[in-house]
Amino acid sequence: xxxxxxxxxxxxxxxxxxxxxxxxxxxxxxxxxxxxxxxxxxxxxxxxxxxxxxxxxxxxxxxxxxxxxxxxxxxxxxxxxxxxxxxxxxxxxxxxxxxxxxxxxxxxxxxxxxxxxxxxxxxxxxxxxxxxxxxxxxxxxxxxxxxxxxxxxxxxxxxxxxxxxxxxxxxxxxxxxxxxxxxxxxxxxxxxxxxxxxxxxxxxxxxxxxxxxxxxxxxxxxxxxxxxxxxxxxxxxxxxxxxxxxxxxxxxxxxxxxxxxxxxxxxxxxxxxxxxxxxxxxxx
Amino acid sequence: xxxxxxxxxxxxxxxxxxxxxxxxxxxxxxxxxxxxxxxxxxxxxxxxxxxxxxxxxxxxxxxxxxxxxxxxxxxxxxxxxxxxxxxxxxxxxxxxxxxxxxxxxxxxxxxxxxxxxxxxxxxxxxxxxxxxxxxxxxxxxxxxxxxxxxxxxxxxxxxxxxxxxxxxxxxxxxxxxxxxxxxxxxxxxxxxxxxxxxxxxxxxxxxxxxxxxxxxxxxxxxxxxxxxxxxxxxxxxxxxxxxxxxxx
Numbered sequence: 001x002x003x004x005x006x007x008x009x010x011x012x013x014x015x016x017x018x019x020x021x022x023x024x025x026x027x028x029x030x031x032x033x034x035x036x037x038x039x040x041x042x043x044x045x046x047x048x049x050x051x052x053x054x055x056x057x058x059x060x061x062x063x064x065x066x067x068x069x070x071x072x073x074x075x076x077x078x079x080x081x082x083x084x085x086x087x088x089x090x091x092x093x094x095x096x097x098x099x100x101x102x103x104x105x106x107x108x109x110x111x112x113x114x115x116x117x118x119x120x121x122x123x124x125x126x127x128x129x130x131x132x133x134x135x136x137x138x139x140x141x142x143x144x145x146x147x148x149x150x151x152x153x154x155x156x157x158x159x160x161x162x163x164x165x166x167x168x169x170x171x172x173x174x175x176x177x178x179x180x181x182x183x184x185x186x187x188x189x190x191x192x193x194x195x196x197x198x199x200x201x202x203x204x205x206x207x208x209x210x211x212x213x214x215x216x217x218x219x220x221x222x223x224x225x226x227x228x229x230x231x232x233x234x235x236x237x238x239x240x241x242x243x244x245x246x247x248x249x250x251x252x253x254x255x256x257x258x259x260x261x262x263x264x265x266x267x268x269x270x271x272x273x274x275x276x277x278x279x280x281x282x283x284x
Numbered sequence: 285x286x287x288x289x290x291x292x293x294x295x296x297x298x299x300x301x302x303x304x305x306x307x308x309x310x311x312x313x314x315x316x317x318x319x320x321x322x323x324x325x326x327x328x329x330x331x332x333x334x335x336x337x338x339x340x341x342x343x344x345x346x347x348x349x350x351x352x353x354x355x356x357x358x359x360x361x362x363x364x365x366x367x368x369x370x371x372x373x374x375x376x377x378x379x380x381x382x383x384x385x386x387x388x389x390x391x392x393x394x395x396x397x398x399x400x401x402x403x404x405x406x407x408x409x410x411x412x413x414x415x416x417x418x419x420x421x422x423x424x425x426x427x428x429x430x431x432x433x434x435x436x437x438x439x440x441x442x443x444x445x446x447x448x449x450x451x452x453x454x455x456x457x458x459x460x461x462x463x464x465x466x467x468x469x470x471x472x473x474x475x476x477x478x479x480x481x482x483x484x485x486x487x488x489x490x491x492x493x494x495x496x497x498x499x500x501x502x503x504x505x506x507x508x509x510x511x512x513x514x515x516x517x518x519x520x521x522x523x524x525x526x527x528x529x530x531x532x
Contacts, residue, residue, distance in 0.1 A: 092339065162376035166438070169332060170389035170445055171366035180392065185379050 032256050039254025049216060049251070058255050063220055064133075064228035065202050065262075068212065071137025071224070072144055072201050077194065079141070080148030087149075088156040089178055108146035113206035115143045120210035134224040136212025143207050144197040151193025155186040188277045192270050199266035203259060205232040231259045285310040285479060286331060286449060291345035293326055295338070300326045302503040304345075308496075313471060313480045315490035315511065318500035319526065324483050327500065328451050331481070332368040333361050349449065366393065369442035373454040375434035377426035377441075382418050385426045385437055389445035404444055411477075412440035413470050432463025439470065443478075450474065452482040456489065468493050487527060491515050499523045 043057050050056035091097035119139025129135040159182050167177040183190075213233035221228040238252035286308040293301035300323045308314050316324040329335045330347050333354065346353045354364050366389075377385050386405040395401055405422075409415040414436040418429070426437055435455060442450060452471070456464040471480060471493045484490050490497050491511060498508040499522075507514065507523045518524050 160376070162372065162374060163378055165334065165337065166372065166376040166378065166441075167388070167392070168337070169334065169365055169370040169372075170392065170441065171362045171364075172389075172392040173362050176392045180388070181378055 029260070032253060032260060035250065036253035036255075036257030039250040040257060044251075044254055045258075048218070055247075058229075058231070058234060058251070058258065060217055060220055061229040061231045061234040061255065062258065064213075064230040065232075065259075067133055067221065067228055068136055068140055068208065068230055069198055069202050071133055072140035073194070073198065075138060075141035076144040076148055076197070080145050081152050081190065083145075084149045084152035084156060085178065085183075088153050089174070089182065104146045104149050108150065111206075112143055112204050113209075115139055116207040116210050118142070119207060124211055130225060131210070131212055131214075131227050132225045133212055133221055133228050136208045136228070136230075137224075139207045139211045140201045140204065143204060144201050147197045147200060148193055151196065152186075152190050155189030155193065156182060158189060159185045188273055192273055195266050195270050195273070199263045202266075203232055203263050205236055208233055231255060231262070235259060285350070286481070287346075287348040288327070288330070289346040289348065291327075291330065291343070291347065293323070293330065293335070293344075294342040296340050300503050304505050306498060306505055306508055308479065308481060310479050311475055311477070312495045313475045313482065313493055315494035315497045316481065316483045316500060317485075317487060317490050317497060317526075318506075320485075322500040323503040324498075324500045325453055328453055328481060328483050329370075331449065332365050332370050332451055334370065336361065366445045367447055368449040368451060369445065369447035370451045371435070371438050371442055371453065371455045374458050375431055375438050377429075377434050377437050380426060381423045382426050382429070382437060383422040386440050386444050389441060393445060405440075408440040408444040409437075411443050411474065412436045413466065413473075414440055430463070432459050432466060435459060435463070435467060436470065439467075443474075447478065449479045449481070452480065454483050454485060457485060464489070487515075487529075499526065501526070 045057055045062070046059050047057035048060050049058065087097050087100060091100075116139060119135060119142065123129050123135035123138050124131055127135075129138075163181050163185060164177055167181045168174070172180070208230055212228055213230050214227040215237055217227060217229055235252055235255045238248045238255060288304045288306045291301055291304040292299060304327065316328060318324050326335065330343070331349060331354070335341055335343070343355060347355060349364070349368060352359065378388060380388070383405055386408050387401050390401050390404055395404075406415065406419075409418060414433060417433060418437075421428070426434060429437060435458075439450075439455075456467045459467065468489065471482065474480060475495075482490075482493065494511045496509065497511045497514045499506045499514070499518075499520075501522060507518055507520045509519070514523065515527060518527065
């Protein structure tokens with residue numbers, strides 16, 4: 001066969017496949033927007049579910065997800081960022097650090113339902129927190145930790161060594177160098193990692209299933225030992241159980257839309273950050 | 285003032301410096317020359333203990349600054365580095381404003397008096413012959429400066445903490461000829477106040493800026509004398525060969 005025709009066939013095949021992937025993503029998104037948009041209104045965003053989840057809104061679930069994101073980050077950020085600072089700035093390339101790195105990578109690959117089971121065993125039962133915001137936040141924090149450690153490590157490694165030597169040569173201590181030069185330089189990339197993990201945490205269902213999520217609560221949680229509703233679990237509930245499935249369907253799509261909107265918003269923030277970072281680097 | 289006594293230095297099993305004995309006088313410019321890998325940069329970095337940052341290295345002998353062996357246990361490395369400043373081969377300003385780059389050394393050493401910091405920053409930029417070019421944009425990013433300006437900024441940054449000794453590791457090798465001559469003029473002026481040790485690959489540069497020159501080869505100090513004598517009438521044949529460009 002003619003070589004040019006071969007080329008053309010190959011490229012056409014590639015093009016068809018890649019376009020079909022995009023089409024699939026767009027159609028999923030379009031499907032949810034199309035079905036969910038009808039459900040979105042002020043009441044939907046600000047009221048509790050009523051009449052067996054067939055009316056009212058998802059406000060408690062939005063609040064619950066917000067609490068869980070904040071709670072999990074409160075635990076995961078200090079722990080993850082300090083761990084990364086240790087491995088990159090202090091650890092060197094020792095055996096222990098290599099083992100830590102392999103473990104972190106493996107932790108990132110553990111299915112989220114396993115984190116859920118672990119959280120239930122440890123936080124809910126052994127530590128006696130019960131099904132609560134505290135237990136759910138801790139479980140989600142465990143899930144987010146590997147991601148935060150990895151992204152922070154990459155961010156720190158991207159800081160040129162010449163900044164460190166320059167600072168040390170001026171008589172700054174190692175700690176001062178990290179605090180005043182390395183961390184500020186790494187900050188935009190660390191922030192990117194934080195936002196990615198916020199997106200991840202806000203969308204997970206399995207880890208909160210046994211540790212915090214409530215089917216329905218008449219009031220908002222008012223302590224860290226309370227249960228809470230959350231968007232992904234609420235969606236699961238709306239889609240799988242209910243007295244009148246037909247009536248809850250629009251509510252489910254609306255919830256999905258809100259959840260996707262939140263995650264997409266996070267990702268948009270990431271790319272904005274990356275771009276501003278790129279502009280900054282091109283000045284160098 | 286600065287002295288190396290029986291210095292041997294190893295990277296792992298590789299011996300980079302062999303029994304170096306050398307005295308460097310106050311307020312002079314001393315050039316360290318020699319082919320790549322001869323140990324001249326390693327030797328330079330001994331005096332602010334930058335080699336400490338490289339793993340698996342070992343030093344024998346003494347490095348004396350101000351009558352004190354700087355490798356004594358009692359020596360505070362951070363304090364030493366305020367006394368012995370360093371300028372690197374590639375300009376390495378921090379991703380901060382021009383002002384903050386120079387103020388950095390003062391701030392990390394606890395000077396938070398706004399007036400005195402501002403004054404010291406200005407003095408340092410004047411000493412580094414950069415003030416006129418940057419005085420109207422002190423709060424712009426240091427990355428907006430040209431390579432030569434960045435290197436003079438790094439010199440200003442080192443001067444701000446009032447060191448006695450300035451170590452320069454090929455400070456002009458990444459710069460264009462005009463910037464290079466500016467740096468050389470600067471070195472000339474700074475020697476009235478500072479003891480300067482400069483590593484250079486450029487023989488003409490060594491001849492132009494230095495009072496004394498040390499020729500290193502294969503980790504040994506081959507010859508050390510007045511720059512004039514070294515370039516006109518060296519004692520050793522190896523020095524003669526290197527200076528006239530027969531190898532290196």
